[in-house]
Each structure stands twice: as C-alpha cells, then as structure tokens.
Amino acid sequence: MRQTRALWRIGCLLGLLVAAPLAQSAPKPVKLDVVLVDYSFEPDHLIFRHGVHYRLHLENHGNETHEFTAPVFFATATIDNPGVLDNNRSEVTLQPGDKKDLFLTPHKPGKYDLRCADHDWYGMIGGITVK
Numbered sequence: 012m013r014q015t016r017a018l019w020r021i022g023c024l025l026g027l028l029v030a031a032p033l034a035q036s037a038p039k040p041v042k043l044d045v046v047l048v049d050y051s052f053e054p055d056h057l058i059f060r061h062g063v064h065y066r067l068h069l070e071n072h073g074n075e076t077h078e079f080t081a082p083v084f085f086a087t088a089t090i091d092n093p094g095v096l097d098n099n100r101s102e103v104t105l106q107p108g109d110k111k112d113l114f115l116t117p118h119k120p121g122k123y124d125l126r127c128a129d130h131d132w133y134g135m136i137g138g139i140t141v142k
C-alpha cells in the first residue's frame with residue numbers, strides 16, 4: 012500500500028515534468044492592439060500576415076459605442092471565438108470602456124475595408140491589409 016502510494020506520487024511528479032514544457036511550447040498568438048476613440052481607430056490601418064494566429068485586442072476609450080466593422084475580412088479568416096462578433100459576424104461592438112479580444116487567423120492576402128458602422132459618415136474609417 013505504501014509502495015503503491017509512493018509510485019503514484021512519482022507518477023504524478025513525472026506527469027507534471029512532462030506536461031509543463033508541453034503547455035509552454037504552444038505558440039502564443041501575435042497580439043495586435045487597436046483603440047477606438049471618438050471618432051477614429053488607433054491605429055487606423057492594420058497589417059496581418061496570412062496563416063498567422065492573432066489576438067486582436069480592442070478597447071473603446073471613447074464616450075460613445077463604437078463598432079469594429081469588417082465583414083469581408085472576418086469572412087476570409089478563421090475565428091476561434093465567433094461569439095464576440097455581432098450582426099451576422101460583421102463586427103465587434105464595444106460600449107464605452109469595453110475591452111474585447113478576437114482570436115483569428117487571416118487566410119487571404121488583400122486589402123479589406125474597416126469602419127465603424129455608426130460613425131463612418133464622421134470619418135471613422137480605416138483599412139486592413141493581409142500580406
């Protein structure tokens with residue numbers, strides 16, 4: 012009984028030793044930060060590389076609700092957490108003070124439209140390039 016317990020402990024320890032480096036070796040997504048203010052994106056032009064896994068981090072520092080609207084871009088990418096998207100996967104909506112992460116992998120090189128659906132008339136537009 013005592014031996015069994017000792018063996019079990021050694022087994023657990025070995026498991027930890029093997030599992031820890033494996034967990035660390037999973038590639039971290041490339042973080043890309045975009046701040047939404049009244050009435051622009053900072054930065055207003057984003058550059059992605061196709062096939063690379065990204066964490067698109069969005070923060071609304073404005074006093075109004077803003078949208079990160081890019082339906083064509085989203086349609087050509089793999090989205091890990093599509094629940095963050097609204098309006099038929101066309102945009103991410105951020106209330107003032109909101110912070111949201113979208114995990115995605117773009118696949119198709121090209122230039123894509125970026126705008127805030129609420130304030131594009133006010134010049135809140137930008138662009139996305141996938142290389």
Ligand SMILES: [Cu+2]
Binds near residue numbers: 078
């Ligand atoms: Cu807006």
